[in-house]
Amino acid sequence: MPLPSFTTNADERALAGVCAGIAQALGVDVTLVRVVFALLALAGGAGIVLYVALWVWSRSDRAWWAAILLLVAGALLLGAVGVSDRAVVGIVLVAGGLTLAWRRGGGFRPDAPFSLGGVLIAGLGAVILLQNGSAPSRVLAPGAVAGALLLIAGPWLWRLALERDAERAARIRTEERADVATRVHDSVLQTLALIQRHAEEPRRVASLARRQERELRGWLYADQPLGEDTSSLLAALSAAAADVEELYGVRVEIASAGDATPDGALVLAAREAMTNAAKFAGVEEIDVYAEVGEDEVAVFVRDRGVGFDPAAIPDGRQGVRESIKGRLERAGGTAVVTSTPGEGTEVELRMRR
Amino acid sequence: MKRRVVLVDDHGLFLAGVRAELGDAVDVVGEAGTVAEAVSLIKDVDPDVVLLDVHLPDGSGDTIINAVAPDRPGVKFLALSVSDAAEDVIAVIRAGARGYVTKTIAPDELAAAIERVAQGDAVFSPRLAGFVLDAFRAGEHVAGDEELNELTPREREVLQLIARGYMYKEIAARLHISAKTVESHVSSVLRKLQLSTRHELTRWATQHRLV
Numbered sequence: 275m276p277l278p279s280f281t282t283n284a285d286e287r288a289l290a291g292v293c294a295g296i297a298q299a300l301g302v303d304v305t306l307v308r309v310v311f312a313l314l315a316l317a318g319g320a321g322i323v324l325y326v327a328l329w330v331w332s333r334s335d336r337a338w339w340a341a342i343l344l345l346v347a348g349a350l351l352l353g354a355v356g357v358s359d360r361a362v363v364g365i366v367l368v369a370g371g372l373t374l375a376w377r378r379g380g381g382f383r384p385d386a387p388f389s390l391g392g393v394l395i396a397g398l399g400a401v402i403l404l405q406n407g408s409a410p411s412r413v414l415a416p417g418a419v420a421g422a423l424l425l426i427a428g429p430w431l432w433r434l435a436l437e438r439d440a441e442r443a444a445r446i447r448t449e450e451r452a453d454v455a456t457r458v459h460d461s462v463l464q465t466l467a468l469i470q471r472h473a474e475e476p477r478r479v480a481s482l483a484r485r486q487e488r489e490l491r492g493w494l495y496a497d498q499p500l501g502e503d504t505s506s507l508l509a510a511l512s513a514a515a516a517d518v519e520e521l522y523g524v525r526v527e528i529a530s531a532g533d534a535t536p537d538g539a540l541v542l543a544a545r546e547a548m549t550n551a552a553k554f555a556g557v558e559e560i561d562v563y564a565e566v567g568e569d570e571v572a573v574f575v576r577d578r579g580v581g582f583d584p585a586a587i588p589d590g591r592q593g594v595r596e597s598i599k600g601r602l603e604r605a606g607g608t609a610v611v612t613s614t615p616g617e618g619t620e621v622e623l624r625m626r627r
Numbered sequence: 628m629k630r631r632v633v634l635v636d637d638h639g640l641f642l643a644g645v646r647a648e649l650g651d652a653v654d655v656v657g658e659a660g661t662v663a664e665a666v667s668l669i670k671d672v673d674p675d676v677v678l679l680d681v682h683l684p685d686g687s688g689d690t691i692i693n694a695v696a697p698d699r700p701g702v703k704f705l706a707l708s709v710s711d712a713a714e715d716v717i718a719v720i721r722a723g724a725r726g727y728v729t730k731t732i733a734p735d736e737l738a739a740a741i742e743r744v745a746q747g748d749a750v751f752s753p754r755l756a757g758f759v760l761d762a763f764r765a766g767e768h769v770a771g772d773e774e775l776n777e778l779t780p781r782e783r784e785v786l787q788l789i790a791r792g793y794m795y796k797e798i799a800a801r802l803h804i805s806a807k808t809v810e811s812h813v814s815s816v817l818r819k820l821q822l823s824t825r826h827e828l829t830r831w832a833t834q835h836r837l838v
Binding site: 525527529530531532559561563565574576578620 | 729731733752753754756757758760761764787790791792793
């Protein structure tokens, strides 16, 4: 049992420093402790014996003497408050027996013989107590026995509870580990396997690595796979960017100021703009910037690629004309494509919120 | 003259990668993997620029800046990070770093960023530009020094173009101003980022990641 540690205090001692030591251990005033001992000394000298017992106990190699002295002090105390001799004997036997059980077991354990012996002695004491007719012991004895039992069983139950908590924590850790292992297996290990198989195709390897990176970040930082967050424009754009990266082996850098509920037409138009840049611009990297304003959301998709003359888009190039402009205008937005041959292209998509 | 650069990062593979990518563009005079190593190394070699990871095993980048800056005021810091809480990136910038770029930056752009920082200019990645625009939202009035807590319309325009992926010279051409003027706008924004009392900055940063 975790008793507060206690050593005699030589600096402030009056006798052996027991009172000062207790006062220090409990954090109370030394005078208070001395008064308590003085009062107890009036109770048939119990305080004096108790003092000696504690002094002996503070030299731990004589713990048994201390225990016996403690029992004597307890007996004197009980006698002083008017408990009959027979009851005192009973109580001392109960206390002594339980102490024996306790000290040898470090708690009550049925498998330790000393524990068993102690319990037997305590039982004998209890029998003596219960046969005793005097009035105070009828009240005292069952209470003392219950209290003593509580003292023994309490710490044991407490430890059980602690162990159970520790077990639960360990189980949660194991489950988390398993979850991480599953995720790593489903994603990272699969990707590494794919990368090994496609080692001859640098673009494919780069796009695999890039996609894996996105997935991992989405999981590590947002705590959900990208693309499953339906409330975030940024998440929707990131998911679209990841698809484009994987399909065309380019890198899409996304920046944003603010976030909003995604608009389907806007996200699809942005995706189409990224796809066009990836297919026709001949660049490795595409910049996407989303800006959420008071009453408008703007998405910019930019590349530093070959560019083209917007006035000369052939009718067959359905991408820009239909997928981007038409789609967005039908949904109430606008799309502006700026491009200069040799300097790159920027698609500017705006939608009212 | 080549810029003398110290690399601070606890990932050996990444360090080797950056060193190889930078090649002859700069003179890498030292590498460190922890805060303690970095502080004594930087004080020893007194480099032009320190490329600084935001997270290290024994602390964060801003600790290094705070420990070194009083003794070596000439050393410029550039935060280089793979994915971090905006909170930490902002802490490094507010400690005095001249900018923040992501580890996915192309090698030639990284070399250009180092040169720019060495000259005392600021370097913003598109993501950081987006962050600043978001944290310094227009129309939100904040008590305190107005000059530090608000962006000018021109600064806003410049940041917007950076966020859209434009390079400084492209921005200059678009806005019909000189590249030097673009630089001075960005440096001014950096100063506001470092000195602003806008509580939005902190609140924003705790909620976001500059992934």
